[in-house]
């Protein structure tokens with residue numbers, strides 16, 4: 001059985017054009033292959049107030065955006081353009097390089113409203129860092145969800161309650177959104193070879209004899225199985241992936257293995273040879 005090894009608190013920081021995110025501290029070093037977990041909002045914007053992340057590059061990893069509330073629009077150097085609505089997932093593999101913008105949708109910006117979602121960064125193994133960039137977009141109505149005995153799940157990557165995601169990941173990843181009613185139970189298998197963690201963003205859950213509350217990230221021990229009890233109505237993400245065991249050189253939007261590769265990313269970006 002997987003138990004809680006560490007509990008990491010979140011702090012609030014400003015990202016992009018100045019939107020608030022809740023972010024667990026020092027996660028990148030502790031939780032391979034995940035580099036970052038940002039809970040965007042929840043923020044209630046008045047008309048004209050919503051802000052996003054204007055044009056910026058990425059190289060060497062994947063960004064996964066999952067919307068819970070509000071509406072975003074994205075555009076990138078590959079010519080992709082689209083909207084992200086509640087329940088939609090955008091799985092972007094930056095690979096050797098992409099330049100993109102992630103902004104509130106113009107309609108949403110005009111009217112204002114509640115913005116809430118996640119952006120998660122997943123590292124790529126060295127051999128895939130310079131792969132061609134790619135996008136996988138899964139609209140809410142094509143993303144597998146189910147509800148049983150007070151437990152609702154959306155399987156963004158991996159498997160849960162007999163549902164399987166169709167997303168293609170470069171390393172095995174579990175990414176599950178769970179909502180539990182008070183006093184429900186969730187049992188889930190997680191491959192023993194994977195690191196696993198749980199980020200709670202509503203309510204209180206128990207794992208073994210430990211309690212994990214809203215705004216806490218729990219890093220889990222090794223094991224084959226998870227057993228979660230909800231003390232009250234709760235909501236959280238389960239994330240799992242392999243230990244990459246490779247050096248991490250990280251600077252802003254670039255995550256490579258050596259500083260020389262980071263410098264090369266800056267040179268390519270300045271020379272205009274970063275993208276096709």
Ligand code: CO
Nearest residue numbers: 058063100102
């Ligand atoms: Co970005």
